[in-house]
Every structure is written in structure tokens, then in C-alpha cells.
Amino acid sequence: MGVNNPFDYFVGIKSLEEIATKESKVVVMNILGNESRNVTPVSHEYSGGNIVAGVQYGRKGKLETKAGDIPVYSRLAEVVEKHEFDTSVIYLPPDAVFHAVTELCHYNSKNLKKIIIITEKLSVKDQRLIRAIAQANGIDVFGANCLGVADSWNHIRIGGALGGDRPEETLIKGSIAIHSNSGNFSTTIAEYLKTAGFGTSTIVSSGKDVIIQFAVPEFLYAAENDPRTKGVVLYVEPGGYYEQQALDMITSGKLEFNKPIIACVTGRWKSNLTRACGHAGALAGEGDDAIAKEKWFDDYFGVPVFNPDEPGNVSEKGVRVSSIQHIPLAVKAVFDKTGIQPDFEPVGNLGLKPWFGNNFDLKLPLHLQIPLVEALPPYNKEIEEINKQIGATFLRENMRNKSSASRINPSTFVAELHGMPVVELIEFPYESNIFFSLTKLQPDKEKLKLANIILNYFAKPTEQELHAIQTAKNNGATPNEALIAALALNDGISELNQIKVYTGKLITLFSEMQLRDLYSEIDYDKTETFAQTLFETGGGKKTDLAEFLSTAIENCFKKTNIVDFAFRFNSKNKVKHPEAFLFAALLLEFSYKSLILKKITRQTAVELIEYITIIAKSAVLNSGFLYSNTFLKNLFNGKNLKLLETSFTETVYQALFNEEPSEESLIEFYALLALTLTNGPGTLSAKGAKESVSARNNISTAFTGYLSNTGLAHGGSGYEAVEFLIDSFKDVKIKDPSKPDGKINLRNISHNVAVNYLEYKNKAKLKGELNYKRIPCINHPVFKGKRVNIDPREDFIRKYLKSKNINNLFWDFYHELVEELYKVGVSNNVYCVNIDAVIAVISLKLMWKPFHQKKLSENDLQNIGFIIFLLGRTAGVSAEIIDHRARGTDMDCRTPQSETVYIS
């Protein structure tokens, strides 16, 4: 029975019950397309397997689902031969949709009752032609640009993804029918209704193209005839007269409709738009904009827009709401008025419930400080699981000319490591920059003592390494060649395995415990219980080193849960290898935050000890004083463990210069080591490392790859500048280059150098020698062309050192020299003193005293300059090795054959 069909056009659906039924047999067009491939299986499973077949033009096969495989045919004609169906869902691209509709009508006009078009961006022309052909064939159409239809009572959804990938979560049986211009809001409104205790009967996502095929008039007619539906919710956007038509039909008596309507009209702001944003059909004229639509409904209801503070002011016909968040309250208010009960007890509420948040050091005012809450099931479990996933996972790609570790900043031309300009890294001690290279985070200053313990301990060379390096040196090897000989032995690397195993286990332990805040209290008992399943306990022997490490941890200021737990756990449970265990904890102290922040991979954290060992050993192996320097002897004989706390920069300084550094030399040494960390991934040194990784070598071989790519032209070339300076000052006696000496007239020296150079240059030109020798460390291809030019990197460091009252005579000389070169006519403007000069003048200053005392030869100066370069670069290149190992692919550094050139 029910009300009669009042339309002068075809409407086949008499009741909402008929829209998505258990008897519907569905065929999906373009079933294997991107969207359908994911959505259709969920619909099929939710609906108890109502899809009889799919069409994928030109292909055959099946779509696997948990409710059984759906056969896929290459054309509709084949489907019609084997299956009966009354409903079709179209996922085709826009240009193909009208063709599909005609095809469906051609082959199956007798049985076809419904077509649901999911495709968006269908032309208005195709929409009107689809309507014409569907009307002629007696077919109801839903869409286009919609998410289909769903019936919560029948447990059926047809078409798109109403309810998303978990339809059962949203489609709860109840008394409200929803017609929504927004696909997303179809689901969102159903979710919101649950908070007032309402479920749904039928949901129609109408789409919001200009032509809506199953619009409000048809929907209300079918809702009136649906005994399950006690009220309807309409979500309405500007554009189109569908709602006015429906309300006019009711008011005029043409359509009998007696159920309450809750209408949400939005989009006032769209009245000034001249083109669509959002739904294509939501571009209104003056008569069908949001304000006009609001008035249609307000006139129909006879009450103003719903005010949550006055919920009683609604009519039995319903009420309009201005925002979807008011829908649950408004439905409740209208139902209260009509005496209809909600479907079930309210579920949850719509208040603000943040699941994730971090304000860092931002001090939000009280009213904005909303505490995090546990997410509703099943999301709370999912959050728990992702909190256990620790460390970054990078997509692998060709990393031949790429790096996420270093770059030359295109605007400042300063090399950067992990986003930090090297000029800013000059303030950090070497040990700090080593850990920064490896973990992408600078360690807390308070923890550098722990960093130094690790570095100093693992720097100790083995006998074999010392033998190898000495043999190489005896054979005339350069510092890089000597290091290669030692590192290639891989000596002692296997002894690090226990630390790696323990590091991995500690990561598992803390990730399982969902440790994200390193300082808040942890559940010790729970953590201990789990740790006991991971670590062999009870056999650990007390050793001096273990005791020393324990004390260092105990006394560490600002220690985290990691070392704190490790210390307590080991004290209580006596881990089998206590030294390895404590070292693993110390290493994790530096890497765990990087893991949480997904800056490094888990593998990098596990292998950290290997990188550290190689860097630390490389830093001392080239020393000529390992057997003679008292500090180094005592450090490595292990008798005075307290020495392990010495700043590693000082250790390296002693190894290089055989003396304790002054405070001033230490600051300059920091700068030197930081400046040489990196010069971008395109340098030969970085490429050597990357290519070795690309060939899938182990870590130490990758370091030898880098070392193989350094040499007298790359790394050893700094000596050219040192040589120039020595030559310029050959007739001058300088005791201490840091103390200005009134007797030394830098202007005269630089004037003479400039005049001599001019003479040399002119002569060379007369001879036609175009490749005459340039003065090193001045001028720059970018920082040029002004009257006076400055390399901002050099300027930054010079000012920084000046601010610490650190002077350098050689540096001042360079600045005088560029002025004089201009004055005597060598240059057209005052050249800049470039960044290379910084390395040269600081190196020479640090070496000056022993050189002056004849303890160092010119050849030694050249070697030390090279070693200084290697010290910085070894730390910096470790970042490239880590980066390439985590992101690159095998053989990605090879040059494609097509790019190689044969020269006969």
C-alpha cells in the first residue's frame, strides 16, 4: 500500500526498503579499477556476496574476496549470458560512463532496475543523457559522483564505500534515513547519530553534480513508504531546486509525507563564488543559494534554525540545523516532540578528544590544553601497535646522486649535514658531531661524558691494525692509504657482535613497552619481567669496566629511562655479558630518540657500535705518537679507566700534535673538524662510500671505499695554501701566530706578495701561459663582483673566533692580501677570502709551534693537514654510508651504458 507515486517522470523505488535489498544481484563495471579493487571486496563481504560478476573491458579473471571470488568478464554480453542481475555499479572513467549505461540498457533493459554511478567529474551533458535513457528504460539511477546506497537493516551496501573499510562500524540498524549531498557526510552523520542513540535504515549518497538523479522528492516519497524509517536527515548544499520541489509537493498535497525532517543546509560562503569549489553542482544562482534553501526549510518547518540551547523550539515537521554537529541533538529534540524513542543507548559523544598531540615547549593557555585521550576501539589497539614500531623505514630508490644526509644549500652555498650548516657545527666538540653524524641529533651536553667513554674505549687499535698501518707507512703510504690497510683487516669487528645483539634486544624491549618519553617514569616491574625473557641473566661477572660503566651511568646527569633501567636491571639480574649490555644501553641512550622520531632505521641503531669503532680507530691510527704519548699509552692500557671520560677531541689532538691542547686551540680544532665534515654528496669522498655501499659491501669496506677516493688532490690539497703561507712568511720570524706582534707589518708583507704576484702573473701571460698559478683560498665563483667581496661562511667563523678573542696572524694576512691585490691591480675588486682559507690558516696556526721548533718538517705539515681533513670527513661520510645503506638499491651507483663514452 503506502502513498501513491506522485511523479510525472519515472521513479521505480517505492520504498527505501527496496534500494539495497538482500535479493539485489549486482554487476560492477570496471571492477578491477583502482578504486573498485579496494572497495568492492568490502561491499561484497559486508553484503553476504551480492555481486554476481564484474566487467573489466579486455580482461578476464576474478576478484578475490573473503566471501568468494567474483568472476570478471571482458564484456557485458558475456555476463548477460551467464548471470542474472538487476543492479549495476559503475566505476569507469567519466568519458566511459554514458557508454556503459547504454550498454547496460542494450543488454539487460528487461531486468535492470538500478544503476549506481560512483565516477566523479561526469559532464552535465552525459548526466542528462543518462537520465533520458534511464527514464526511457525504467531504471532508477543514483549518482554520479556518489558513494552509493546502504541499508543497515538488510546489511547491504551497493556501490561505493559508505561506511569506509569498516561498514559494520557505521551502519547500525535504526530509524533514520539519510540523504546526503556529501558522500563523506553520509557516513559522518551516521556516526554522529550514534551519539544520540540513533541508527539508520537507509543511507543514500546522492552526489552533488548539477543533475541529481535520485533527489530529495524521490527520497522523501520512498521514506514515507518505508515502515522502518521514522525520520529523515537531509544534508543539503547550495545549487538546485530539488528540495524546494519536494517541500512544495508536500505543502500542495501532491506528495503525502508525514515524517519529520532534520535538514542541514550549509554553504552560505559559496554565494560569492563564480566557479565551483567542492561539489560541482554546489554553484548556485541567486534563487538556489544556501540562504534561499534555508528559507525553504524554515518556512516549511515554521520554526527558526535549531538552537542547541533551546532544543524545545522545534516543530513536529522537523527543524533545520546549521551544522552537522547539531544533527544528533536536533533529531532527539524532534523525536521527543513526536514521542518517538531513540533506537539504543547513546554511544560516545562529539566532544573534543585528541588521540595524538605534542605541544613541545609551546605554553598553550589553559582553555586550549586538552589532555590526550585513549582512542575508541579498535583504534586504541592500533595506536598501541604503531607505538611499538620503532625506527624509520625508507623507500628504497636509486641514490646515485642523491643524499638525505648532506647537501650544499643552494641559497647560502654552505654545506649542510642533516639540515645543519657546517658553520654552525663548529661550536660542537668532535665527539658531539660524530654522534650527530650517526644519529642526526646532537647529544645533550650533559651526556658527552658517556659519548667520550664509548669513543675512547673503542678507539684502541689492535696489534694487527698497528702493524698494518706501520707497514703501509714504511712503504710510503699517504694517511688515507695507511688507514685503508688497517681498516680492511676488519680486525675486532666480530667482537662487537654481542653489543649489537644486546642493542637489538633493548630496542625490542623498550618498543614493546611503548617507551616514547625518555624521561617519564616507566613500569619497572613490567619492563623487568619482559627483559628477563630477552636477556640471559645470572652469569654476569663483576669486572672493573662493568663497574666503571655502572658508576658512570649512575652519576650521569639527566639520564634517561634507558640507561637507568639497564643499570638497575644489570645490578639486580647480573646479565651474562655485563660490559656488552651496558655499552649497548649507552649507545641506545644516544640513538633511541632518533628511532622514536624515525630519523634512523633500527638497523642503524643496532650497527651504531660498528660505525663508532671505525671512526674512533681512524681518528688515532695515523698518530705518530701512539707509543710515545703518555696520555695515549695510559688511555689504551686500560689501567686508569677514568681517562675514558676525556673529551675525545682532546684524545685526537694529543694523537695529532703530541701535546695537550690549550683552550684556544681546542676551539679552533672543533672548527677545523666541523668544517671538513662534508661538502655534499657529490664529493669524491662521499661517492667512494656510496659506490661501495651500492656494491653491497660491509660497513668497514664502505669506509675504505671513501678513503680510496681521497688523496693528494682531495683531502691532501690543503697543503698548497699552507705552502703559500710559509713561503709568504719565509723572511719573517713568528713565535706565536695568535699574538699580534707589533714588529710584524702585515700590510708590507702582503704588499710585497701582491707586487711579486703581479710580476709573476704578467710574465706568465706574456709567455702565453694561461694556467699560471693562482693564489690559493681567495675569490669565489659566487661571492664576487662587488667592490669588496665577502664569503659569508668565512666571515661567520672569523667573527665567531674573534668574539672568543682568538686571533690568527695568517688569517689577518689573507685579508690584507686581498686588499693589496686590488690596490696593485691584480684584481678589479677586493676578492673574498674563501672558506678554504679558514682550514689552511687554522691548520697552520695549530702546527706552527712544533714546525717553528723544527719538530715537524714541511712533509709532516702536509700529512697533518691531510689527517685533519680525514678526521672530519670520516665522521661526516659515516652519515652518507648510513643513508645509502638505508635508502639505496644494489648497484644504483653504476653509470648506465648509454651515458658512457668510448674515446678512440
Added chain:
Amino acid sequence: MQITGMKYGKQILNIANFPTPQILDADATLEEVEKLMAKEGKCVVKPVFYGGVGKKGKAGLVKIVDSAIDAMAAKRKLYFAQHLFHDKVIQANGVTFEEFIPASYEIYFNLHVSTKTRKVNFTLTHHGGVDIEELNSDQIYEGTFDPITGLKTYHIIDALTEINAPREIISPLAQHLPKLWNLYNDFGFTMLEINPVRIKNEKGRLIPYACDFKAQFDRDNKQWQRLNLPMEIFQTDMSQFEEEINQLRTYRGQSDVVVINPYGTVTAFMFGGGANSAATETLGKKATISSDFGGNPPYDKMYDIAKIVYKHWLKQSNVLLVIGGKANNTDIFVTFKAMFDALKNYVAQNGKPNIYVVVGRGGPNLIRGMGYARDILDSLGIPYKFFGYDSSMVEVVQYAKDIDDWMEEQKNQPLKV
């Protein structure tokens, strides 16, 4: 996508062989204008506006002149004329000199897609040349026809007869007006209007001339591209940002944007037409843009969108908002990965922006997506708060507004010395 005026109207109408007056561009010489005026001693000078601009006559921007000198004077006056239309001041970009068509009848004709009939309707009156809204309903005919067979001669004859049009104009209009249906149907129109069609008596024969032209095209129907109209005429009211995003328009995934306030302080990625409507309304003038990126955009498209959004708006924003309901088929992980990867790269290039990120979202792969975003924001040190779909979307937007208010206040605090 709209155009008005005869500069391009004539070009389009010529395809259908619909009679049009002679038209000269702004660069016509004095002699050419004199020649244009030779027959009737008059010509019409109109400013050229890009986009859909109406009511020019009412605003006094259409000049009928009777000498070439006056025509040139009118050109100078109208060339950069400004016109207030729909609360926006629009500037002209040239003029046309149009042949004057003497006529005793002015016709209004319009073809448009109607949401009342869900077909194409036509509107016709012989009381044209004025605003159609000013006429009585019995003076206007509005009807429809079979969308498959189209507008036929008999539809025009029946319509004109019904509104008592003079008999002499029925035949010429019935002969010419159906041509406009072919144009409409074949070139992607959603609206085509000629007002007026001036009917000129040429040696005893009445010929209808289209004297002004207005059209709207369907951007999802590529047929309009066959008209070979220059793209810039559709881009008049489009900002650089909108143009850049528009390049990414493909059938998979939305990429609709419109600039709301170039000085706004909340930049929002809105997902879905509903969220677009609700969030834009709630944000008001705080919003830099209104957007709809729903429809499950693939990673590359979303990444490119985000990159453009950040380039244009992040520096001035206090709040970056990601807002949508419980997505049905948009993969939250894919879209979040794209947006936050782009943010990470933005920070690498430009440094850390002073923003607070607020997210309100639900849908497939929600937690994976949120977890990914959290990790990136944690690593960048950018503060954030993420809400699930169980928090009211509008409340989340309101929270973003409140954060923005507070951050604005902080900016305005006097510096502590």
C-alpha cells in the same frame, strides 16, 4: 567557466552560422571604424571583460556613437573601465567596435540546464534587451524538450505563439534559433544566452542578429576545447595559486581550491565537499583558502597539491588544518604521507614555520596515517593535535580557530626587554 561579449561570441556563433554583426577589435584604425559605420552611421562600443560579467548596459558601459572620432573617444574611456559586478570590481581589457543593427524587435534567448526539469530548458521572449527579471511571467516562455532529439523548429514556433509574439518574427527565429542547440549540445555548454537578438529588416527579409553573448561551459566536458578559445579568458578571476592547483585536475581525486582571504592565517586541507562547506563556513575570513581534496587522490597528486599549498600559504599561517569526516574510500595513510612528506621537504628548504597543526579525520588506514604524521611533526618539532572522527568536525575547526586567535595574540605581544 564563463564568457561574455561578442569578441569571442561572434567566433562561436559563426560555427553555427548564426548571423552576427561585424565586429572590430580595439586596434582597429579610424578608417576601419568609419567603414564599419558607413551603412548605419552608428556603431556600438563595448568594453571587453573576461569571465562572466553582466549588466554592462545598465552600468552605462555600452556606448552608441555616431562618429568614428566619438568611437575612439569611447574606446579611451572604456578600455580600462571598471565595473562592479557581484561585489567585485572588474577591470576591462580592451573594447570592441560593433556594427549597429537597427531593429524593431529585440529577442531574449537562453538555453540552460535546469535542476527543476533535469533537462535543458529554453527561455524565450520578444521583449528582450532588458533584464529578464523585469518582465511579467506571461511575457516569457520557459520550456523544455527531449534531450536526445533536441530543440526543434516547432518548439520555437509553439513558444512564440504562446507568448503572442508578432507573427513576422516567428519564421526567422524558428529558422535560426535551433542552430544554437547544436552549438550548445556539441561544445560543452551549460548555458548559452543571447540578449538581444536584434531583428533587422534587410530588403524585406527579417534577419535575427546576435548582438550580445553570454555562455557558461562545463569544465568536465572537454568539448568546449574544440572552440579553441584562449585560456586566459577563463582565468581572469583565478589567482596564481588557483592556477597552479588547477593544473593538477584529473578525474581521480578532487583538487578544487579557491582563495578566501589572501591575508588569512589558517590554511586548511579539506577533504570532501561536505567538509569543504562546513570548514570554510566555520573558518570565515581566517581561512586562506577553501579546498576539496577528497575522492582518494593518489600520492603524487596529493604531494604536488601540498607542495603548492605550502609554497603559497605556510609562511603567513598560524595553523595548518587537515579536516574531513570519516572517509569512505580516501586512504588516510596515502594522503597524510603525501601532505607530511611535502611538509618535511618544505621545512628542509625553507626552515621551520611557526605553525600549529590540527587534524580532524577518520577513514581507512587512519592510525597508520596519523602515526606517520606524528613522527614527522615530532622530528620537525612542530606542535600538533590530532582528533579522530569521534570529535565533532566543526568543534575541531573551532579549536583550530581558537589556536589561531591565541597565536595572533602572541604575535601582537610587546617584546619583553
